[in-house]
Structures are given as C-alpha cells and as structure tokens.
Amino acid sequence: MNRGHGAAATLLVCSLAAAAALAQDAGTPVAFVACPILRNTELPCWLGESGGELYYLGPQGDLTADFYPPEFGHKMLVEGVVASAPKICGGVVLKPVRVSVLPDQDINCNIMLPAAGFADPPHNRGSGPSGVRGAVPPPPPPRTLPVEFTAPFKPQVFTATFNADSERLWNPAQNAIATAARYANATVASRIEITGYRAAIHLSNGQDYVESQALAASRAAAVEQALRTVGVPAGTKLSVRAHLAAIASQGMEASLAARRVTILVVP
Secondary structure: OOHHHHHHHHHHHHHHHHOHHHOOOOOOEEEEEEOOEEEEOOOOEEEEEEOOEEEEEEEOOOOOOOOOOOOOOEEEEEEEEEOOOOOEOOEEEEEEEEEEEEEEEOOOOOEEEEOOOOOOOOOOOOOOOOOOOOOOOOOOOOOOOOOOOOOOOOOEEEEEEOOOOOOOOOHHHHHHHHHHHHHHHHHOOOEEEEEEOOEEEEOOOOOEEEOOOOHHHHHHHHHHHHHHHHOOOOOOEEEEEEOOOOEEEOOHHHHHHHOEEEEEEEO
16 A cells, blocks of 8 residues: 555544444445455455445455455545444444446546454355355355246336446346247237436435436447347337436435336236
8 A cells, every 4th residue: 555545544543443333223225436455354345435334245255256346546426324333344234235346447446454353244255256265165146037028918127226326237137138038029019119218316425426428328228239139029119218317316216226128018
C-alpha cells in the first residue's frame, strides 16, 4: 500500500469509528453509490461505506460463487437490507445484498484496508484462485428441471432483469431468455415483442441514481440477439422497442424489477 492509500485508509477508519452510533436497525433497506473497499484478510472481504457506516458485502469469490464482487477502478451501486447478524470484517451485514459495478471508471476507487485482526469472512472456498483449499468442495446444487409447457397456449411474458447501468446478461436474464425461447418453440409463436426499460433508483441519501437513457434500447437489443442465438421458430416475427422514460423505483426488489426487458411470446 502506498502512502496515499495509507492516509485514505486511516481517514476512513477514523470517520467510521466516530460514526459508530449511526448503525441502523435490522430490516432497514440500504441503497448507495460508493467506491468498493477491500479488507486484506487471508480471504479478502469487500466492504462499502455510506453515511459514516461501513457495510460488509461479501467475500472475494469467483464466477461460481453466489456473490460476485465489485471492481477497483469503478464505483458500485449497493442495494441490501440490514441483517440481524454480528458484523463481518468490521462491516454491518447486508442480507440480501446486490452489488452492481457501474460502467464509468474512477481512479479513486482503489481503497484497501489492513486485516487489522479480523477473521476471514464466511465462505465455501479457500483463499486460492478457485475451489476449496485443503477440503472437499461442496457438491453442486441440484439442477432444476425445465418447465413443461402444455396446451392450451396463451400469450405469456418473461422478464429478464439486469444489474444497474448494465446490459450484461447474467444468469437470471439468461434463464428468462432460455425459457422464453423454449415457450416460443413449444407454441410455434407467431410473434415475440421485446421491450427494454431503465430505472431511476432511489438512494438512502434521498437522491436518485438514473440509468443511462440509451440503456433501455441496448438491453432490448441484447435480449433480441440472445433469442436469435438460442433459436426461435423460423416464422416468428420479433419486434423490439424501448421505454425511454426512467421508471422510479425504491427498494431492492422494485429497483431490480425496473431494470428489465420484457419478452411477450404470442402463440
């Protein structure tokens, strides 16, 4: 850690100690934009600071983990609910929690804190690049069998959701697209209507984080391309549009639902 990082970390620790009385009650929703903070325990843990409080987000993991970490060099949008649990890595636990890496680069987002005697965060993997060091890895979760579609068929909407300010197709969006394609093929769909949306996410400080205006269209285009790649009936007509106005949303689930693409499959 260079001297600049050390000074930043010292100031952060002091400000958090002075604001310890600001800890929130369990069940309090939290939403904020901040730089990610990495505490350098043996298995590092990710934190975020808002309103003088330090929050625990999750352990350093990999693509197979339930929690996918933020990135240095980018701010993040954190959404969660304060849990009735002891602090982890010095931070108030958020459960559930969702972290979105925001697209614009920020060179100031590079704060690391020393381990300072904190234990490693709870985890199902070792401190190596992947897997569980020195132990048998946990078994994979059982596969969910795909839904069987049976007649009579009717128009049905499938919803792909996204991280904040992103058009990247993570697993929830991929699953929605795959299910919509299966339904389109089962019903020999006549048309599919794809509509993209963007959100204005209400933050704990009273401000709103408004997603890029172009995002509704780019999300819809990404879903269209994915549907064509997965495969729909040759005669199915695909139409794509974007709802340009940002949808005001407050609360973790409402904000997730606002950042979406709907896929209407019409038999």
